[in-house]
Amino acid sequence: MKITELLKYVPYYKTKNQIENISIQNISMDSRAVRPGDLFVCIRGYEVDGHKFAADAVERGAAAIVAEEELEAEVPVIIVNDSSRALAMLASAFYHNPTEKLNLIGVTGTNGKTSVTYLLDEIFRADQQTTGLIGTIQMSIAGTPYPVKNTTPDSLSLQESFAKMCEAKVDTAVMEVSSHALDQGRVFGSDFDVAVFTNLSQDHLDYHDNMDDYLRAKSLLFAQLGNSYNVERAKFAIINNDSPAAKKLIRSTAQPVLTYGVNQKADLMASDIDLHEKGVSFTMETPMGSIHIESPLMGLFSVYNMLASAGAALVSGVSLQVIQQAFKHSKGVRGRFEPVLEGQEFGVVVDYAHTPDSLENVLKTMKDFCRGTIHVVVGCGGDRDRSKRAVMADVAMKYGDDIIFTSDNPRTEDPHRILEDMTSHLSSGYEVIEDRKQAIKRAVNRAQQGDIILIAGKGHETYQEINGVRYDFDDREVARELLRHSKESNT
Numbered sequence: 052m053k054i055t056e057l058l059k060y061v062p063y064y065k066t067k068n069q070i071e072n073i074s075i076q077n078i079s080m081d082s083r084a085v086r087p088g089d090l091f092v093c094i095r096g097y098e099v100d101g102h103k104f105a106a107d108a109v110e111r112g113a114a115a116i117v118a119e120e121e122l123e124a125e126v127p128v129i130i131v132n133d134s135s136r137a138l139a140m141l142a143s144a145f146y147h148n149p150t151e152k153l154n155l156i157g158v159t160g161t162n163g164k165t166s167v168t169y170l171l172d173e174i175f176r177a178d179q180q181t182t183g184l185i186g187t188i189q190m191s192i193a194g195t196p197y198p199v200k201n202t203t204p205d206s207l208s209l210q211e212s213f214a215k216m217c218e219a220k221v222d223t224a225v226m227e228v229s230s231h232a233l234d235q236g237r238v239f240g241s242d243f244d245v246a247v248f249t250n251l252s253q254d255h256l257d258y259h260d261n262m263d264d265y266l267r268a269k270s271l272l273f274a275q276l277g278n279s280y281n282v283e284r285a286k287f288a289i290i291n292n293d294s295p296a297a298k299k300l301i302r303s304t305a306q307p308v309l310t311y312g313v314n315q316k317a318d319l320m321a322s323d324i325d326l327h328e329k330g331v332s333f334t335m336e337t338p339m340g341s342i343h344i345e346s347p348l349m350g351l352f353s354v355y356n357m358l359a360s361a362g363a364a365l366v367s368g369v370s371l372q373v374i375q376q377a378f379k380h381s382k383g384v385r386g387r388f389e390p391v392l393e394g395q396e397f398g399v400v401v402d403y404a405h406t407p408d409s410l411e412n413v414l415k416t417m418k419d420f421c422r423g424t425i426h427v428v429v430g431c432g433g434d435r436d437r438s439k440r441a442v443m444a445d446v447a448m449k450y451g452d453d454i455i456f457t458s459d460n461p462r463t464e465d466p467h468r469i470l471e472d473m474t475s476h477l478s479s480g481y482e483v484i485e486d487r488k489q490a491i492k493r494a495v496n497r498a499q500q501g502d503i504i505l506i507a508g509k510g511h512e513t514y515q516e517i518n519g520v521r522y523d524f525d526d527r528e529v530a531r532e533l534l535r536h537s538k539e540s541n542t
């Protein structure tokens with residue numbers, strides 16, 4: 052492809068050399084993957100500066116370089132203000148702007164992104180559509196799963212995936228959009244039709260300076276809504292009006308907004324909410340009429356997730372009846388309030404709650420039904436937001452009865468230090484068992500009929516990352532094995 056064709060999509064650049072005759076084979080952001088004829092884009096990263104690898108890329112045959120500074124190179128150098136965002140535009144153009152052909156829904160917020168994207172996928176499949184899904188657990192294109200490295204992929208892999216979706220005749224693609232991705236321009240240039248906001252609470256303060264900065268990153272999804280070349284379809288923002296962040300987000304978009312909620316007046320509202328042991332039921336009032344919802348999903352937070360996905364589905368033209376059926380038959384998400392059933396007399400639930408707010412939501416839901424003791428096994432990840440650790444411990448202490456603090460993914464941190472961060476302000480009433488399997492075992496041994504064990508923080512994860520090594524570890528498998536073992540030793 053001619054480089055000048057691609058550069059039409061980059062709003063501002065300068066170059067010292069002639070580029071008119073240059074064609075490129077591919078685009079690369081990693082010098083190690085450059086092949087002859089590629090365009091190499093230098094990205095200033097968090098670990099290293101990609102500009103350092105320009106010479107390496109040229110040695111491997113790069114036909115041209117995109118950079119944020121003038122570099123000495125034997126090939127043309129195209130200088131841009133922001134190479135991450137330039138890469139996103141180049142990638143979209145290289146794959147023929149695939150998002151213009153998809154109904155693309157982006158979901159952002161601290162908690163509930165994976166849950167809402169899975170609900171939306173269920174709704175669109177119930178509507179007989181071919182779907183694409185991108186998020187924390189995996190990517191799937193027309194039912195075929197692919198592994199992922201990030202919740203939101205880098206812009207190059209993302210546009211390639213969108214192109215694959217177009218080839219597979221995907222009608223609607225639903226994706227999680229993390230605040231990191233928005234900040235780094237990974238979704239820049241993607242033509243979203245609907246942008247959904249779930250909620251904002253404390254997380255990622257290792258990356259964002261403060262909560263305002265975190266919200267500013269989230270607001271970029273709403274600010275870019277409708278900023279593409281495709282003006283044929285109406286765009287919509289779907290916003291949780293019960294969130295204190297709602298007003299700022301509503302003001303950040305120039306597109307029509309549909310609000311949802313339970314407390315504040317909104318376009319989609321839930322009333323007559325019944326949260327019970329087997330799920331939820333409520334009346335959903337929408338601009339298209341009211342409908343009774345029953346679902347096996349647990350807790351008030353699931354009502355919010357259903358309202359968010361109903362809003363996005365309705366503006367995409369799906370009927371209320373299809374939405375109602377999808378909610379009724381929802382299978383839930385792996386590792387999200389997932390029960391582990393081995394015929395034991397108490398409940399065991401594995402959940403991905405790794406923020407104070409999600410832990411509180413899950414524990415509140417359990418407290419409503421549990422007649423016995425609530426055992427909580429929880430830890431915090433290493434190399435991530437330190438300031439949420441003590442708050443998560445407080446939440447566990449407030450709602451749980453038998454608290455065991457343990458390791459999550461320590462990554463490169465000392466697990467002992469993470470546990471210190473969680474507990475140093477507490478005096479008593481908890482136990483620390485660093486080894487996660489032993490911690491789960493302790494809860495299983497102590498649980499009695501009518502109790503619930505919550506194993507929080509790792510959900511669907513099938514590994515535990517310690518010092519750069521990922522060891523096999525699946526909370527669900529570990530719990531299952533321990534439950535079977537305890538049953539055998541009791542018989």
Ligand SMILES: CC(=O)N[C@H]1[C@@H](OP(=O)(O)OP(=O)(O)OC[C@H]2O[C@@H](n3ccc(=O)[nH]c3=O)[C@H](O)[C@@H]2O)O[C@H](CO)[C@@H](O)[C@@H]1O[C@H](C)C(=O)N[C@@H](C)C(=O)N[C@H](CCC(=O)O)C(=O)O
Nearest residue numbers: 080081082094096097098099101104201202203205229231
């Ligand atoms: C802190 C962070 O967000 N890092 C992301 C970032 O990587 P980075 O800036 O560290 O990259 P780098 O290693 O410094 O490299 C800079 C550039 O030099 C290039 N390079 C490097 C070496 C070389 O020899 N040659 C070369 O060309 C690299 O290809 C890259 O283009 O850009 C990469 C590509 O997009 C991401 O994969 C990576 O995510 C890392 C793995 C990560 O853990 N990110 C987490 C914090 C994250 O993004 N999480 C959110 C979910 C959060 C949530 O909502 O819960 C997510 O979306 O996954």
Ligand SMILES: Nc1ncnc2c1ncn2[C@@H]1O[C@H](COP(=O)(O)OP(=O)(O)OP(=O)(O)O)[C@@H](O)[C@H]1O
Nearest residue numbers: 161162163164165166187352387402403404409412
């Ligand atoms: N709407 C919600 N509000 C608060 N907590 C929620 C909500 N939905 C789910 N949760 C809780 O948060 C946990 C994570 O949910 P989910 O995986 O859907 O969030 P996410 O935003 O995708 O997280 P991540 O940022 O890690 O990708 C769930 O296991 C549940 O405990």
Ligand SMILES: N[C@H](CCC[C@H](N)C(=O)O)C(=O)O
Nearest residue numbers: 405431432435459460508509
């Ligand atoms: N997307 C989340 C994942 C956290 C999962 C938890 N198990 C941990 O390792 O901290 C994050 O990047 O903060």
Ligand SMILES: [Mg+2]
Nearest residue numbers: 164165187227
């Ligand atoms: Mg997720």
